[in-house]
Structures are given as structure tokens and as C-alpha cells.
Amino acid sequence: MSLLVIGTVAFDAIETPFGKTDKIVGGAATYAGLAASYFYNDVKIVAVVGEDFPEEEIADFNRHHIDTEGLQIKQGEKSFFWSGKYHNDMNSRDTLVTELNVLADFDPIIPDSYQDCEYLMLGNLTPQVQQTVINRLKKRPKLIVMDTMNFWMDIAMDNLLQAIKMVDVLTINDAEARQLSGEYSLVKAANKILTMGPKYLIIKKGEHGALLFHEKHIFSAPALPLEEVFDPTGAGDTFAGGFIGYMAKAGEVNYENMKSAIIYGSALASFCVEKFGTEKIKGLAADEVKARVQQFVSLSHFDIA
Amino acid sequence: MSLLVIGTVAFDAIETPFGKTDKIVGGAATYAGLAASYFYNDVKIVAVVGEDFPEEEIADFNRHHIDTEGLQIKQGEKSFFWSGKYHNDMNSRDTLVTELNVLADFDPIIPDSYQDCEYLMLGNLTPQVQQTVINRLKKRPKLIVMDTMNFWMDIAMDNLLQAIKMVDVLTINDAEARQLSGEYSLVKAANKILTMGPKYLIIKKGEHGALLFHEKHIFSAPALPLEEVFDPTGAGDTFAGGFIGYMAKAGEVNYENMKSAIIYGSALASFCVEKFGTEKIKGLAADEVKARVQQFVSLSHFDIA
Numbered sequence: 001m002s003l004l005v006i007g008t009v010a011f012d013a014i015e016t017p018f019g020k021t022d023k024i025v026g027g028a029a030t031y032a033g034l035a036a037s038y039f040y041n042d043v044k045i046v047a048v049v050g051e052d053f054p055e056e057e058i059a060d061f062n063r064h065h066i067d068t069e070g071l072q073i074k075q076g077e078k079s080f081f082w083s084g085k086y087h088n089d090m091n092s093r094d095t096l097v098t099e100l101n102v103l104a105d106f107d108p109i110i111p112d113s114y115q116d117c118e119y120l121m122l123g124n125l126t127p128q129v130q131q132t133v134i135n136r137l138k139k140r141p142k143l144i145v146m147d148t149m150n151f152w153m154d155i156a157m158d159n160l161l162q163a164i165k166m167v168d169v170l171t172i173n174d175a176e177a178r179q180l181s182g183e184y185s186l187v188k189a190a191n192k193i194l195t196m197g198p199k200y201l202i203i204k205k206g207e208h209g210a211l212l213f214h215e216k217h218i219f220s221a222p223a224l225p226l227e228e229v230f231d232p233t234g235a236g237d238t239f240a241g242g243f244i245g246y247m248a249k250a251g252e253v254n255y256e257n258m259k260s261a262i263i264y265g266s267a268l269a270s271f272c273v274e275k276f277g278t279e280k281i282k283g284l285a286a287d288e289v290k291a292r293v294q295q296f297v298s299l300s301h302f303d304i305a
Numbered sequence: 306m307s308l309l310v311i312g313t314v315a316f317d318a319i320e321t322p323f324g325k326t327d328k329i330v331g332g333a334a335t336y337a338g339l340a341a342s343y344f345y346n347d348v349k350i351v352a353v354v355g356e357d358f359p360e361e362e363i364a365d366f367n368r369h370h371i372d373t374e375g376l377q378i379k380q381g382e383k384s385f386f387w388s389g390k391y392h393n394d395m396n397s398r399d400t401l402v403t404e405l406n407v408l409a410d411f412d413p414i415i416p417d418s419y420q421d422c423e424y425l426m427l428g429n430l431t432p433q434v435q436q437t438v439i440n441r442l443k444k445r446p447k448l449i450v451m452d453t454m455n456f457w458m459d460i461a462m463d464n465l466l467q468a469i470k471m472v473d474v475l476t477i478n479d480a481e482a483r484q485l486s487g488e489y490s491l492v493k494a495a496n497k498i499l500t501m502g503p504k505y506l507i508i509k510k511g512e513h514g515a516l517l518f519h520e521k522h523i524f525s526a527p528a529l530p531l532e533e534v535f536d537p538t539g540a541g542d543t544f545a546g547g548f549i550g551y552m553a554k555a556g557e558v559n560y561e562n563m564k565s566a567i568i569y570g571s572a573l574a575s576f577c578v579e580k581f582g583t584e585k586i587k588g589l590a591a592d593e594v595k596a597r598v599q600q601f602v603s604l605s606h607f608d609i610a
Contacts, residue, residue, distance in 0.1 A: 089489065185534075188533075209514075219604065220604045225491055228490060229490075256608065303564075304599075
């Protein structure tokens with residue numbers, strides 16, 4: 001009954017108005033796996049790294065009870081590397097370097113011990129690899145969540161549409177929802193995307209929160225207003241990981257649980273941006289998470305007479 | 306025990322991607338007064354129009370139980386006129402024409418019968434006129450809400466700061482909060498603005514909802530995701546009018562009531578944008594308003610175990 005996360009495990013070098021880092025560990029599966037581990041204790045990852053990837057980082061995953069049997073280590077090769085610089089508003093960034101390295105021919109091998117997967121998080125990767133993972137699972141998981149980005153809409157739309165057709169929940173941002181649907185209104189965009197396969201659509205709006213669309217229902221989750229966003233890298237992956245981690249804990253796949261899961265995912269993401277990279281979400285105490293979720297309750301609660 | 310609204314009563318000519326209008330009735334006091342009238346039956350307005358302003362429009366105010374004794378009609382002069390064109394995203398617009406006309410030397414005369422004012426809505430006007438209204442009331446209202454815009458920050462910051470110092474609630478949009486405070490983070494911006502006088506700050510974020518700041522508390526209200534925004538003109542004024550109208554109905558000035566008031570204001574604003582000008586908010590049934598407010602409840606409700 002495991003939660004499988006597939007995505008990148010990689011190095012990032014990040015520059016923000018607050019400072020810059022050398023190569024630090026990042027990647028969608030890193031953030032999503034760590035986030036999910038706060039809610040569910042049977043998280044497994046499938047990813048690929050080079051021999052340059054530090055053993056102590058793998059030990060960190062294991063300390064979070066994350067199974068790394070599916071983490072391939074390619075001798076003589078280097079890990080995926082991304083470097084970017086955020087602008088002053090933190091909402092836009094320039095990519096400075098992308099070195100695919102081991103990611104160029106990533107074959108997502110699923111260990112036999114992973115075949116009990118009930119919850120599948122497809123982190124942002126080529127849609128082809130995302131499909132391969134689904135096809136290699138002997139039994140369809142009861143919940144498949146997929147994250148993607150505009151890059152695949154630009155260069156691999158057909159493949160992307162095939163992948164989208166196979167999943168239950170799609171998470172994208174507002175600009176991507178508009179690009180994917182060709183509709184400016186997010187309600188119209190969502191209605192169109194919900195005919196493409198997914199039964200649930202989550203539109204991430206960064207500092208403006210997130211919207212969940214399902215049939216004719218809409219849920220609007222706030223984002224926690226923060227004094228400072230230190231580094232937004234990985235916030236979307238952390239959100240997705242917290243989301244599916246909570247869903248696995250809740251057990252039942254339904255709209256009500258998804259609303260709560262979005263709040264838990266948003267809470268984890270609000271921690272993520274407070275420090276560089278994974279620093280903050282590596283060492284959260286259960287009480288901190290609980291208190292942060294309560295902040296979301298205060299933030300959005302109102303009474304109508 | 307009345308609710309006094311001061312602001313423009315004017316003509317607008319609006320062009321959106323959905324169509325264009327000839328001169329139709331608009332203005333901050335028009336929208337705010339109409340919106341407030343759905344919650345409170347003792348609304349009075351102070352404004353100025355020219356002899357070109359149609360009598361049937363004044364009769365419309367009166368049908369909404371809005372007292373128009375304070376509406377000055379200047380013979381031989383023309384009403385304020387604004388014309389604008391919205392871009393495709395509806396978030397930005399170009400002003401095509403601004404004719405101040407009667408507004409150029411507007412002296413906000415307060416009729417004696419208005420001196421029982423307990424709730425004062427200062428619609429967007431020169432900060433000097435906003436101050437004059439406060440100074441002309443013999444007894445300070447128990448709640449003063451002020452709306453303003455970037456234009457006054459550009460050309461009359463000192464005057465604006467004096468006016469802001471005199472009010473309880475300030476409503477501005479996110480860009481204006483950043484301009485007024487010199488802070489990019491809305492939390493930092495709000496903390497700074499709350500030292501300028503107001504005890505409450507509402508930051509309007511359009512399609513992303515609104516934030517209420519008070520002491521160390523933050524409330525995040527969603528906006529209703531709409532299939533189509535037909536005409537955004539007057540949405541902010543409608544929001545403010547619904548807000549103060551609900552506050553007057555509730556009677557007690559406190560944070561909890563303000564949260565509900567923001568939901569009521571948002572509900573009214575969500576109607577406003579569905580048609581050109583005041584068309585929609587002139588003819589709402591009580592049931593419609595109630596149902597729309599319930600949509601906001603569904604939109605934002607979640608359970609945390």
C-alpha cells in the first residue's frame with residue numbers, strides 16, 4: 001500500500017534577491033517525497049542520479065522513511081543540474097544552466113517491491129516517461145496525480161495529452177491551464193481540461209493560492225501571506241507531495257479529502273519557500289505542521305449568519 | 306443612524322472584448338450606494354451631477370431607498386464623464402477620455418439631515434474632498450471606510466496620507482498597497498500601512514480575492530471564479546458598498562463582522578461584473594444574493610481533522 005513518487009532528484013544552483021547557493025540537492029521527487037513523508041510512512045521513489053550524488057542525501061531520504069530502492073545511481077555519469085535566477089518579484093525566473101546528464105535517457109525501472117503502489121505521484125518529467133511508469137505498474141493505482149509544465153506543452157503536446165488522459169488529478173499553474181485549454185477564463189479552461197481525462201484539476205496560483213475543480217464544484221484554497229519568500233524553488237513539488245501524502249493518509253479518494261489535502265500541501269509549500277532548497281522541509285516537527293495548518297484555518301474561516 | 310456614501314455619480318462609456326456602451330450611469334457612489342442598499346435601508350449619498358443627469362436615474366436610487374438630498378445638480382453644467390477600454394485580460398485598461406466637468410470644483414455639502422451618519426464610505430475622490438467630508442460631520446461616524454487609487458499617490462501623496470490617518474478601514478488594490486508602502490511583500494506593506502492610521506486594511510486582488518489585515522490577523526477571502534467577466538467597471542466600488550452596507554447591518558465594528566462583510570461585498574462585486582455598468586446590481590433579488598453568498602461558503606469551506 002505504498003505511495004510512489006517519480007521525478008527528478010538533482011542538483012540546483014539558485015540565485016534570489018536574498019542570496020545564492022552552490023549546488024544543492026533539489027528535484028521534483030526530492031521535494032515531493034520529503035513533503036509526502038510528513039503524512040505517510042510508506043513513500044518510495046523512482047529517479048536517477050549520477051555518481052556525484054552524495055550518499056548522505058540518500059541517507060536523509062531514508063531517515064524520512066523514504067524507500068530508495070528505485071533510485072538508480074549511474075556510475076561514471078553526472079546528476080541532472082539546473083541553475084536559475086529569480087527576479088525581484090519572485091514570480092519569474094531565468095534559467096541559467098540546464099544539464100540533463102543522467103536524465104537524458106532515464107528509464108524508470110519499477111522494482112518488484114514497488115508493485116503494491118496505491119498512490120502515484122508523477123512529478124514533472126517528459127510525458128513519455130510518465131506514461132511508461134503507469135504502464136509498468138501491474139495494477140492501476142487508486143490515485144494518480146500528475147504534475148507537468150508549459151515546456152512539454154510547447155514541445156510535446158500530443159504525448160502530454162496522452163499522459164493526461166491516464167491520470168486522476170492534474171496539477172498545473174494558471175498560465176499553463178490557459179495554454180493547455182486555449183481559454184483565458186480559468187473556469188472555462190478547467191471545464192475543458194476536465195474533458196481531457198482527469199476527474200480533478202488543481203490550478204496553482206502561487207501567492208494567490210490554488211483552485212480545485214471537480215465536476216461542477218470549485219474549491220479555492222488561500223496561500224499563506226508571507227513576510228518574505230526566500231526561495232520559491234520546489235514549492236509546487238512540495239505542494240503536490242503534501243497533497244498526495246495527505247490523500248494516502250486519508251485513504252478515501254473523494255472531493256472532501258482533496259480539499260483538506262490541498263490545505264496540507266499548501267502548508268508544506270509555505271514552509272518550503274522560507275529557506276533555500278529543501279533546508280526547511282527536511283526538518284519540520286509535527287507540531288509545526290499542525291500549527292501551520294491551523295493558520296490556514298484562521299486565514300480562511302468566516303461565519304455567515 | 307445612516308450610512309453615508311460620498312463619491313462620483315457620473316457617466317461612463319465602456320469598451321470590453323464583449324462589446325461597448327454609449328454613456329451609461331456609473332461612478333463610485335452609484336455602485337457603492339446601490340450595493341450598500343441591499344443590506345441597509347438608510348443609505349444617503351453626497352455627490353454632484355450636471356443638468357444632463359437623467360431624472361429616472363435619481364428615481365432609481367430612491368427606489369433603492371437611497372436618500373438623494375445630498376446629490377447636487379448643477380444647472381448649466383455637465384456630469385463627470387469617463388471613457389475606457391479594457392484589454393483582453395480584463396485586468397488592465399486604457400482611459401480614453403476624462404472630463405471632470407462638475408467634479409472640478411466639487412464642494413461636498415452635507416445636508417443637516419445627514420448628520421446622524423454612523424457609517425461613512427469615502428469613495429475614490431481627491432483626498433482633500435474626503436477630508437472635508439469627515440471635518441463637516443459634527444460627530445465622528447463609528448466606522449469610516451476609505452477607498453482611493455494610485456492616481457492620488459502619484460499627484461497628492463501628502464494630502465492622501467492626511468486623509469488615510471483619519472479613517473478606520475482603507476481599501477486599495479495590491480499594486481497600490483505596494484506603492485503606498487514601498488514594500489513588495491503584502492504582509493510587510495500591510496504592517497506599514499497599519500501604522501499610518503487605519504486599524505483595518507483591505508487589499509483587493511480582483512480575480513484573486515481580497516485580504517483583510519488587522520493587528521496580527523489576516524483573513525483571505527476568495528473571489529468567485531467566473532466563466533466570464535463581462536465588465537469589471539465598478540467592481541471595487543460595489544465591493545466597498547456591500548462591505549460597509551453589511552457592517553451597518555451587523556452594527557458591531559469588529560474583525561469577525563468585517564470578515565463576513567468582505568464575503569458580502571465580494572458576492573455583490575461578483576454580480577457587478579456579469580453585465581455592463583450597474584445593470585446587474587440594480588435588480589438583484591434577496592434570494593440571489595443569499596445564494597451567491599452560499600457559493601462563497603462552498604468555495605472556501607474545508608474540514609481539518
